[in-house]
Amino acid sequence: MIKTLSQRLLGPVTLVLLALTFWLGLWVTPPDKVQGNLARLLYVHPAIAWVALYVSFGTAAIASALYLWKRTRSVVMDRVAYCAMEVSTVFIILTLITGSIWGRPTWGVWWAWDARLTSTAILGLFELAYLALRRANDDPDLRARRCAVFAIIAAINVPIIHFSVDWWNTLHQGATVFTENGNLLVHGIMLWTLFISLFAFTLLFFWLLRARYRLEVLRATRYDVALDEALAQRRREGVH
């Protein structure tokens, strides 16, 4: 009952929170003292990046590791990893696009060879490669194992992206919400909008993941039915 209710409410709650984020971000919050209205993009970009790097890619990497561990190996883990990776690819592309839109007026260029930007783009390439690897193997078990290993290798890139602003001199700013001591740097309605945005995009990820997972199950079922039908057809034709 609770499960069904939460599944039904996930979509509407996500949409309401996204609408709230846009309303707060575009109309309620004041313009930034330095960046003016451009700062409004920062209610969206960090949340999308958070989902792309940590939530969705993290889900894919953990599901892949669980698939490789024999005790938890199941087709469910493989499907979750694949679906999360696909959603993560969309979010990482959005991260790069929203970052570019912010970068053009701020830095004067759409793209800079900055450590944070470059490592994020490399993660995006890893994700595209994962999807290519997925389509290159027909044997489901072999495909699942290879993709799981590849996802774990690609996961090495996530801490590199996270710490890139500390390890190298970058154009991209470092931590801007909390200081190193854990004190807040953003306050009031700006902070609330940021938090609501993070929550809304996280829910959006789970909503998309659930929808994509159901689609994947349907596709697999349809594949099995089509295979059974083809075999039955062959038998009727007298081919054994």
Place this chain on the structure above:
Amino acid sequence: MIRIALLVAGKDLRIERRSRVLLWQVLPFGVTALVLCGLALGPLHAGNSSAAPGLFYLVMLLVALLMINRAQVIEGSPGTRASVATLGLDPAGVFLGKALALAVELWLTGVVVLAGSVLFLHTALSGTLSALPSVVVTLAALAAAGTLYGALSGGGQGPATLLPMLSLPAFAPLLIAGERSFSDALHGGSLWRWWVISLVALAAYLAIGILLYGVLEES
């Protein structure tokens, strides 16, 4: 594990020595690619170019792709996988052996391409020699990563096109680290700053390969 690694590396290197693909195909390709890079820069910019370290690693990357594909062709020949499985060899040893063989091939090619870089791109010989330790480590990391990606891409549809797609994002940090440490060596800077990335990558890929190569080879 070390004994199996040495056995496998010896087998792969013997196959390479007998087939002479490295000598007659891969090395000439490396030199040709380097000359093409010089032509692309043009006569005014090719000599003493600051792009030389990057071009060296770019050529080595292309060479590595050829070699990894070549190793996969050898591995994919009829009965090879089956015989390795029947012998019950430790997959970690097999991985280390294949990575070692690939590293040796890359080091040999690297020496020739470096000589070509000194000749065609006028890279300073003293700087090139001081960059050698970082080149050795970076190419070893390239070999470890390449062995892993070769196993990932082999056997499926279009392995020759899948391999670059899978491996280039992983090779990119190595390319950056190698290029920076080579540039630092040429300009008298600190090698250690970028070299450490190649070292960490080498350790990471060796660890992943030792742990997971068996999963990839499971049938």
